[in-house]
Amino acid sequence: MRRINYRSYIFLTGIFFVLFSFSPGRSLVLRQMTICAFSCLWERIYLLTHPLHLSMSSVAKQELETLRQENYLLHLQVDHIREWLLSEDRINEQIDLLKSMNSASSEEKEKLFLRRRREEIMKILQLKSKAIPAKVIFREPGSWSNYVWINVGEADNKNLQEGVIAKNSPVIIGNSVVGVVDLIHKTQSRVRLITDNRLTIAVRAVRGKQQDHFLLEQLNALLFSLEKNQNSSCSQEVQEAISALARLKAQFIPVNQNIYLAKGELQGTGRPLWRSCGSFLKGTGFNYDFSDQEGFARDLRSGLTYEKGSRLPSIALLNVGDLLITTGLDGVFPAGLYAGIVSRVDILQEGQCFYHLEAIATAGSFDELNFVCVLPALK
CATH class of the missing domain: 1.10.287 (Helix Hairpins)
Known part of the structure; x- marks a missing residue:
């Protein structure tokens, strides 16, 4: 009877035991080495398939x-x-x-x-x-909603002779927040996404002109995409959609005033799972208890100001569809960037002093991230 050789199984078990016993710091170093190795491999493959680049010094x-x-x-x-x-x-x-x-x-x-x-x-x-464009080069399945790796790092700062890429550098798409740089390597950097529950963004609700401007941006982008990518098999349906959107745009009358309302914090819901929660965000601590430069404090339930003799009308502090923009109070993101759209406001319970809400990130689907821009960190 043939004897079973258990040495290979014992060897593999030992390797897995050593890998799982690494400290978080050593695991991070191992990840960096793996990403650098694959990055160099892809670069060599590109050079082999492009003779012009191969012949260059x-x-x-x-x-x-x-x-x-x-x-x-x-x-x-x-x-x-x-x-x-x-x-x-x-x-x-x-x-x-x-x-x-x-x-x-x-x-x-x-x-x-x-x-x-x-x-x-x-x-x-x-x-x-001063923004630096970057491409997403790696994404771990176990932290799909938490991190991405981009192809810029300390070497790009040296080439540009300016420290744009640094820890806490905001990462955006257009005017929408994507995340923040939290780890820098020579040629790669890691970005913590706003869908990660360990990243907190200071935001406030805006209603009016800025909200309508964002809606018009989305409408124009959708019209442009439909007009440039018409499929012959569904040309009639696309034409009808374009006509309907054009009529909607013509009838859209934006408001000329911004109303700045409840302030709070926005966090992601990402967990170490495969594509767990997408661009879903949660907000907490939203109220307007203290007056600021944008207006007077308002009652949480009635929406009336606390100022005596004030004739300002009652305004709901939060509504579905409100635009959430950064306030800059977190010291990471500059004020005025888009963060999310309110999708649900929880009912205010008795004794509560702030609202909870749910929002959808304005940056769109984080499952298909390809190109982003890195802004200099706030000083």
């Missing part, structure tokens, strides 16, 4: 990569400046600001409000002008 390759990054950054800056100068929203805002500053009858608080909005937009514009 290492110095020429580095210079070419640096020129590509600088060229992309210049295009990015030009796009942001063009958006700033030609956007109808920006022009109207500047006209309103000029009228407000020159009008003798305008109130001081209106001037301060417009000045804050201008400073907020300028700050975001300055950060975006």
Whole structure:
């Protein structure tokens, strides 16, 4: 009778025991080495399939990569400046600001409000002008909703001679928050997504002009996609959808005023599972108990202000569909970025002093992340 050799099984068991006994720090180092190894492998495969790059020297390759990054950054800056100068929203805002500053009858608080909005937009514009584009290169199945790895790191800071990529550097898509850099390697960085329950973002609800502007952005993007990607097999249905969306856009009348309401914290619901919770977010601590630069404090249930003799109408502090924007109070994300759309507001129980809510991230589906932008960390 043939004897079974258990040495291979004992060897494999020992390997698994050693791997699972690693400390979190050593596990992280092992992950970094694995990602670097696969990154180099893919780069070599690309060079073998492209003879032109294979014949180039290492110095020429580095210079070419640096020129590509600088060229992309210049295009990015030009796009942001063009958006700033030609956007109808920006022009109207500047006209309103000029009228407000020159009008003798305008109130001081209106001037301060417009000045804050201008400073907020300028700050975001300055950060975006230094943004570095990045590509998602790796994602662990066990932390699908928690982390992604991108192909920029300390080497890119040296090439650009500026420390853009650092710990707590915000990562965005357009004007929407994606996450924050929490680990930097030479050529890769790890991004903690906002769907991770260990990342907290300070936000507040906005209703009115900024909310309508976001809806129009989404509507324009959908119309553009449908017009550019029409399928012959369903051309009639696509044309009907385009016509309906065009009519909706023509009838859409945006509000000219922003109403800043409840403030709170937003967290993800990601757990170490395979694609566990998508872009689903939870909010807590939402109230307006203290007056700030944007308005007076309001009662949690009635929505009335606490100011004596005030004639301001009652306003619900939270509604489904409200836009959640960053406030900058967390010290990580600049104020004015999109974070989520309120999808549900929990009923206020007796004795509660704040609302709980659920929201959907404005960045869209995190399962299909490909390209992002890294902003410099706030100082």
